[in-house]
Amino acid sequence: MKNLSLFEKIISVILLLTVIYAIYVFFTDSSYFDTLVEEDGFYENLTSAFLFLTSFTLLFKFFKYQKYYGALWKVGVLLMALGMFFGGGEEISWGQRIFNVQSSEFFKENNAQQETNLHNMVVGDVKLNKLIFSNLMSICFGIYFLVLPILWNRSAKMKKLIDTFGISVARPVHIYIFIIITALILAPIDHSRKWEIWEYAFALIMFLIVYNPLNMKEIFSGEKNS
Template sequence: MKIKTLTKTDILGYIFLIIAFAIGFYYAYTNLNYFDTAYAVEDGFVENSQFVMLLCSSILLFYYFFNFFKHKNAYWKLGILVMAIAFLFASGEEISWGQRIFNIQSSEYFIKNNAQHETNLHNMVVDGEKVNKIIFSQLLTIVLVIYILILPILYRKVAFIKKIANLFAVPIVKWHHTIAFLIATGFIVFVHSEKKWELYELAFAVIFFLIFLNPLNKKEIFSANS
């Protein structure tokens, strides 16, 4: 991978992740308590950074939606709108919809059925299992493997897949995005803390913003003439 294939935004994004991971590794191996209770804690640096990046992705997708609205068909609009709403939802869930910020008390239902007694869905408990583990971990892992590893190959090799992806405005990752995900995954394995997934989610949030900003098929899906 040549450096010239990276945009300035890509470089800044990866530098930010390198610094965030380096700090996380330092505290994970020198002061695990600080890592768990300060660095990767709820409303800490890592989680707030996740929120910002997820929200930025949503804003960027809504920008595409409204900027190219009159030039695109219903399939494109549906694809962009679904992604924009999904990332808006993810950003809201990350901070429990501002509940802790505004000191809002959870309803009795969420107190009884939410693992953290907060107003969000990803920490809900169903039959003793957290929704976060069932959907946001297991299912999301499968989706990520398909999107990050398999779809880029199929897009380049199969004309039908390329047509469908462009039709629904699915941003295709570049290989440096894939490599970044794999490196982050490899590093996370060596962090021995339950809070390490907050750091992994930060990588997810930053890399997806970079994908939406400059995907492989940017000319095909994010231009008025496509």
């Protein structure tokens, strides 16, 4: 925590307190816990909010620093911003329930929850949520959090490639927070929707990484990328 700024410490404390709160409610009021982790519930809305915030932070940095970097940097930063924005929209089904918008016939027939989103789509007998957004994304997140920082630190070629595409790399403190929070969520909570809390933690930590990545000087410094 000593490597974090005051703002980052505040955000990290908020994460810890909200996770501890979820654990407390799980053991003291199961019906209220169900409400917290339901669709468009407290934690799902927080997930969406931090994914959008991460996306907007990337866009802010893109417009601030894009003149200093090449086309690949622009593509990388914009793709990451788009990915975070897409995730935020998917979490709340693009505001469908907020604005009381009915799903089209296509989504009613092909979406497991009859919602306007892609991650609950069913192709044949295959649920995309399980195939892509659970299995595949879990592998990608593992590579991003655990492998990418090692490659950035130990391989000059990989470091240059990662920086060229403007990919924000997690600092050790981000990884420690992620591991601790994951253990806090998965160990004590025995509930099918505990992953809603984990997704919220992931979104908040992604915001922290983008806000102040390990390679801040290399990709968000205002210096020419050589």
